Amino acid sequence: MSDDHSKHHIVQPSTYAAILGALLVFTVLTYYVAFIDLGVLSNFVAMGIAVTKGALVVLFFMHIFYSTRLLWVVVVGSFGWLALMLILTLGDYVTRHWDIQQRIFF
Amino acid sequence: MHSSDHSAHHPALAHHFQDLDQQKDATWLAMWVFLATEIMFFGGLFLAYVIYRSSYPDAFAIASNALNVNMGLGNTFVLIISSFTMAMSVYSAQMGQIGRLVVFLILTLILGSTFLGVKYFEYKDKFESHLVPGRHFDFAHHHDPKTGELLEGAHSESANKATEAHSSGHSEKAKREIQIFFSLYFAMTGLHAFHMIIGAGLLTWLIVLALKGRFSREYNSPVELVGLYWHFVDIVWIFLFPLLYLIGRHHHG
Numbered sequence: 001m002s003d004d005h006s007k008h009h010i011v012q013p014s015t016y017a018a019i020l021g022a023l024l025v026f027t028v029l030t031y032y033v034a035f036i037d038l039g040v041l042s043n044f045v046a047m048g049i050a051v052t053k054g055a056l057v058v059l060f061f062m063h064i065f066y067s068t069r070l071l072w073v074v075v076v077g078s079f080g081w082l083a084l085m086l087i088l089t090l091g092d093y094v095t096r097h098w099d100i101q102q103r104i105f106f
Numbered sequence: 107m108h109s110s111d112h113s114a115h116h117p118a119l120a121h122h123f124q125d126l127d128q129q130k131d132a133t134w135l136a137m138w139v140f141l142a143t144e145i146m147f148f149g150g151l152f153l154a155y156v157i158y159r160s161s162y163p164d165a166f167a168i169a170s171n172a173l174n175v176n177m178g179l180g181n182t183f184v185l186i187i188s189s190f191t192m193a194m195s196v197y198s199a200q201m202g203q204i205g206r207l208v209v210f211l212i213l214t215l216i217l218g219s220t221f222l223g224v225k226y227f228e229y230k231d232k233f234e235s236h237l238v239p240g241r242h243f244d245f246a247h248h249h250d251p252k253t254g255e256l257l258e259g260a261h262s263e264s265a266n267k268a269t270e271a272h273s274s275g276h277s278e279k280a281k282r283e284i285q286i287f288f289s290l291y292f293a294m295t296g297l298h299a300f301h302m303i304i305g306a307g308l309l310t311w312l313i314v315l316a317l318k319g320r321f322s323r324e325y326n327s328p329v330e331l332v333g334l335y336w337h338f339v340d341i342v343w344i345f346l347f348p349l350l351y352l353i354g355r356h357h358h359g
Contacts (some may be wrong), residue, residue: 008130010200011193012296020190027182027347031175033354042356046348053130054341061193061337071134087151093160 009066019060025054118325137331141338148342151294155349158286167354170262172245173230173291178351181224182343187269188217189340193311196333198201202323210318211329214310214336218302225299238283238292246277267295291350298346301339 030049038045057067066076116126123129158314159166236244312332315321321329 008127008200009198013194016190016197017191019193020186023186023189024183027179027186030348030352031179034348034355037356042353049284050117050165050345050348055342057189057337057341061189061340064336067134068110070131071138074135074138078138078145080144081142085146085149085152086156090156093157105224 009063010062011066015060019056022056023053031078111272118322119193130327130330133327133331134334137334141334144338148294148297151290151297152345155290155294158290159353162283162286165280166287167357168286169245169284169291170350170352170354171357172235173351174231175351175355177224177228178347181221182347184221184224185340185343186219188214188221189337191217191334192336196326196330199321199326204319204321207321207329208313211309211313211316215306217307218336222299222302222306225295225302232288232292234272237288239289243281243285243288245281245284251343253302261276292349294346298342301342305332305336305339308335327341341359349356 024051030046033049035047036041036042058075064071067075119126119129123132184304191210191213195214196208198207198210232238235244309332312329315328
């Protein structure tokens, strides 16, 4: 945060390279785990890996880890709003008996 | 105000900002507000996907296996590496290394174009295999691109559902459900590819500006903001790949 020329942190290439490595490893992992039948867990494992990869991109490639608190609020709010839309809509679907098959989180 | 501040007189500093730092904070905030609308834009499609997949899990698993997983995996690698070269573009710009900036921007553009090229061949194959929803849609004789076996034959329970399709009236139902998967596939990957095309245009614009000498250690906001956009598009693909290409794979063992 404290640079002579700017208060903006410059993320170093070594950090970018480490994140690239992690993203590639997680991609290989999600590919191979998809061929194993884990039942219900398959979805959670696949989405867990995707969320981890997305978080690495947001925090380091997009510099949010080093950003101002105001930007943190906006980023958390952005994804929070998405979560709100998903949770409220799915909450509606799983608690009603429409003729559509009820198999959320099969 | 700060007459001694070297940045106060920088030609890139707009008059309504105190200094370049404040200007940079404002542009990052604005870009993230735009990305929030993009998250909701794609979010609607992801929501539709979750609802339909939870309604028709068997049809989605069968249909997913008709996608070419090797092309999807390859494109995931291409896009992740392009995110890295984009991040290196931003670093080069922030360090004022304009030569390296141009090289990394060109690399990013090449990788982005590679992604779109692979996507073209994937779409072409889907059109030729009658997997585009509509009156010519036909899943009955579709073969797995990897194993070569009939996709319907590979599944026990869900296969019966789809094969009895031919003889009984259930066929139309299975066909309709599988078409819903492909509708979502084209809508989601199409919107994503559209963003990639815009991104490629923005990269070309950045390369031209960089060659004209517009960017420096003090001023490089356009590079940073296009970087944010490019990484966001990468994140969308990080979710699309497992949701579209991988969900039915374990049925093949």
